[in-house]
Amino acid sequence: MSGQRVDVKVVMLGKEYVGKTSLVERYVHDRFLVGPYQNTIGAAFVAKVMSVGDRTVTLGIWDTAGSERYEAMSRIYYRGAKAAIVCYDLTDSSSFERAKFWVKELRSLEEGCQIYLCGTKSDLLEEDRRRRRVDFHDVQDYADNIKAQLFETSSKTGQSVDELFQKVAEDYVSVAAFQVMTGACFPKPLWRLPLGHCPLHELPDPPSRMVLSCHLSLTEDKGVDLGQKANPYFYSCCHH
Numbered sequence: 001m002s003g004q005r006v007d008v009k010v011v012m013l014g015k016e017y018v019g020k021t022s023l024v025e026r027y028v029h030d031r032f033l034v035g036p037y038q039n040t041i042g043a044a045f046v047a048k049v050m051s052v053g054d055r056t057v058t059l060g061i062w063d064t065a066g067s068e069r070y071e072a073m074s075r076i077y078y079r080g081a082k083a084a085i086v087c088y089d090l091t092d093s094s095s096f097e098r099a100k101f102w103v104k105e106l107r108s109l110e111e112g113c114q115i116y117l118c119g120t121k122s123d124l125l126e127e128d129r130r131r132r133r134v135d136f137h138d139v140q141d142y143a144d145n146i147k148a149q150l151f152e153t154s155s156k157t158g159q160s161v162d163e164l165f166q167k168v169a170e171d172y173v174s175v176a177a178f179q180v181m182t183g184a185c186f187p188k189p190l191w192r193l194p195l196g197h198c199p200l201h202e203l204p205d206p207p208s209r210m211v212l213s214c215h216l217s218l219t220e221d222k223g224v225d226l227g228q229k230a231n232p233y234f235y236s237c238c239h240h
């Protein structure tokens with residue numbers, strides 16, 4: 001595998017307003033957008049190229065909409081994902097219940113998907129510890145049970161954001177290397193796409209007329225500008 005390029009499909013899941021888009025923004029563009037909250041519609045896609053040792057890893061990140069209205073759509077986006085970052089807001093206990101819902105789904109439907117639990121907005125706890133609504137040790141016990149990794153992050157300060165995505169990439173590379181060593185089949189990247197190609201058509205049985213808030217001008221090193229979700233433009237699947 002030395003020097004080989006590796007592609008990993010990563011999906012962001014979690015209740016609305018937990019900070020999924022902000023996490024991706026911080027990781028890909030190293031910024032925190034302030035201003036009125038804009039909920040994600042459908043999903044947004046961004047790619048980021050990084051290194052793990054001598055390997056080049058491209059993370060293809062699907063940022064899904066947290067609103068339950070889009071739950072069925074989110075299922076489409078996690079299909080074939082090798083890693084899921086399941087987010088909850090450290091100051092909102094109901095968001096952790098929602099995270100458990102996604103974990104249950106992934107464990108029954110996407111066995112090959114490694115789960116990362118991510119408690120968001122840790123900066124709010126720095127300001128006032130009493131705002132914590134999800135106990136760290138409870139989540140750690142839960143994470144151990146489901147064999148997930150646990151991170152607490154802040155997109156505002158950047159705390160642990162790079163570490164989270166780096167771990168996703170490193171874990172995937174280790175698993176892939178192990179599979180090569182043992183002769184197991186190397187997972188086929190599901191989303192390796194030419195620029196400007198409709199990602200949904202890479203999936204089996206793509207839904208027709210699916211609205212996709214994906215910018216077709218993505219570049220591999222910069223990804224797309226998720227900040228533009230404030231003023232998104234939408235594409236039907238391959239312009240149907």
Ligand SMILES: Nc1nc2c(ncn2[C@@H]2O[C@H](COP(=O)(O)OP(=O)(O)OP(=O)(O)O)[C@@H](O)[C@H]2O)c(=O)[nH]1
Pocket residue numbers: 014015016017018019020021022023033034036037038039040041064065066067120121122123124153154155156157
């Ligand atoms: N203080 C603080 N606020 C955050 C952080 N991350 C996100 N927020 C705020 O939380 C709100 C929701 O953030 P988003 O990133 O849009 O949440 P989302 O999970 O993508 O929401 P949906 O698109 O509806 O699923 C915004 O007002 C953000 O500014 C954080 O780390 N710290």
